[in-house]
Amino acid sequence: MRIGLLTSGGDCPGLNAVIRSAVLHGIKSHSDEFVGFRAGWKGLIEGDYFDLTRQDVRGLAREGGTILGTSRTHPYNHPGGGPEAMAAQLEHHQIDGVIAIGGEGTLAGAKRLADAGLPIVGVPKTIDNDLRATDYTFGFDTAISIATNAMDRLRTTGESHHRCMVAEVMGRHVGWIALHSGMAAGAHAILIPEQGVTMDQLCEWVEQVHSRGRSPLVVVAEGFIPEGAEEALAGKGADASGRPRLGGVGEWVTQQIEDRTGIESRNTTLGHIQRGGNPTGFDRVLATRFGIKALDLVHEQAWGDMAALRGTEIVTANLSAALDGLKEVPADRYEEAKILFGR
Structure with a gap:
């Protein structure tokens, strides 16, 4: 398969680790080819990408930021966006699937596009840890x-x-x-x-x-x-x-x-x-496992799904479950911390 990756929204430690593991897993396990879209959805909309090889992702797990670049470009509101135009871009460049790595906004766009028939899976990313359907997001x-x-x-x-x-x-x-x-x-x-x-x-x-x-x-x-x-x-x-x-x-x-x-x-x-800066060991491992799972989802053609963490296991979750409101701090967790306030 020929697979595209993009990172959208705010940057976050661990993005490069996802890219590395997905690319290595795809090349070593399936002989896949990879491209990286520059600046998130903007790169997909405009057909702005570059080839990703094993050499390109070597040593990336420890590096912060994202080698793909990122932006807050909206996949529908940006000129040339929308499912029809983006599907045409994927077909023109012979891309069989897309791994979209991002937070609430990115995954909401990914869900709309997947619902419209585009071959997209997600990887949850946010330092805020506010996405449902996953216990933790890397970067947090x-x-x-x-x-x-x-x-x-x-x-x-x-x-x-x-x-x-x-x-x-x-x-x-x-x-x-x-x-x-x-x-x-x-x-x-x-x-x-x-x-x-x-x-x-x-x-x-x-x-x-x-x-x-x-x-x-x-x-x-x-x-x-x-x-x-x-x-x-x-x-x-x-x-x-x-x-x-x-x-x-x-x-x-x-x-x-x-x-x-x-x-x-x-x-x-x-x-x-x-x-x-550079991600912690926990975030490097979590991001790596998410990247491996996302690549598996592409090969399963599980469009509209994403990688998630439940306990210590990496599982499949539908994007709709992740977007069903923000994961807020429960009152009992705050009361627990409050015991130590003041005196």
């Missing part, structure tokens, strides 16, 4: 490791100056990164989009910690909705796809703490460093 563990390391550093400088330190992490709609990195770093309060917390309660937790001579650490997801607001702070305009650019809630929380408690406070926004 790397983001947690990066955020935890940064918070460990914040705590040492906070303790030295007896300050409250606030770390803003990614998490537009869900708080998995904030929850896991906050618990790992021993945070004294964690604020996530799924749970409302008043500033009175937050300041109570901060004062409890400070009264014991400790430096409080507060972790806040960028999508946390402040008290009295109807939506997350988005004072940085919109990105190219029209989505609000979140950010600034960490600074807002810091000011609230300092004004209400008088405790000197500082904030740090971790931003895109959470999605950059």
Whole structure:
């Protein structure tokens, strides 16, 4: 078979590991040929691709980013897009199947195209870990490791100056990164989009910690909705796809703490460093297993399906199951972490 791969949406550690394992498995097990579409759906729509050989993917598992490039191009809204035009491109270039690697937006596009008859399978990718039908997505563990390391550093400088330190992490709609990195770093309060917390309660937790001579650490997801607001702070305009650019809630929380408690406070926004760099060992293994499974799905012609993790097993899941709402942090998981807040 002649198979195309694309990476779409935000970049993520582990993308190259998926590409490597799919290509190696296809070449060694089935004598397949591979092409890589440049810049996600844009490359498929415009027929912009290059051949992928064993030499091209050598050593890729440890490298962050994606050798294919990525974009937030919409497969239907982009000029020349849509199932008919894209099917014609695949036929013209003799491509028998496509492996689309991406998050919610990418997989939603893949499902629409598969429903329209295009030969597409998916691989779930997002540092936010917010996709249903899979226990974990690759990139999440790397983001947690990066955020935890940064918070460990914040705590040492906070303790030295007896300050409250606030770390803003990614998490537009869900708080998995904030929850896991906050618990790992021993945070004294964690604020996530799924749970409302008043500033009175937050300041109570901060004062409890400070009264014991400790430096409080507060972790806040960028999508946390402040008290009295109807939506997350988005004072940085919109990105190219029209989505609000979140950010600034960490600074807002810091000011609230300092004004209400008088405790000197500082904030740090971790931003895109959470999605950059080399993947952790866990993410390298998970991404590799996903790539192998995706290649198997292509040969099974299981169009509209994707690789998923259930427990420790890699299984097949339909894209519709992954897109049935976001996987939010359950209330009991937050209550579990909350036991350690403040005192």
